[in-house]
């Protein structure tokens with residue numbers, strides 16, 4: 001799977017409160033190696049602005065809402081995430097930014113690899129060249 005896509009998660013509706021869950025390799029197409037989350041984002045701030053050569057991600061708006069803007073070197077894709085029962089699969093070699101965070105939003109990111117600074121491409125022109133190969 002090398003295209004970004006929205007993946008619906010299981011949703012167990014219960015009058016005591018709803019429950020959703022993610023199993024790596026089952027609901028998302030990779031084994032979960034790492035989780036991080038982005039929170040307390042001041043209004044107007046943008047996170048990301050880079051691509052990963054190998055790392056793949058799954059992004060969920062656990063609370064609030066934000067936009068994920070992707071670029072594959074040819075075209076841009078924009079997703080508005082605002083529910084905790086679905087998320088966005090982001091394959092490797094996608095330029096990615098996150099913006100438009102609502103107050104008190106919480107972005108959960110599940111990753112396929114350990115953190116590795118060498119896996120980042122932080123220059124869009126270099127990304128375009130590598131993506132065109």
Ligand code: TYD
Pocket residue numbers: 034036047048049050115
């Ligand atoms: P970064 O991925 O550059 O965040 P953004 O692109 O949203 O600005 O990460 C910010 C800092 O956090 C950077 O110094 C590296 C560190 N970091 C880790 O140490 N481990 C991680 O898993 C992540 C995602 C970041």
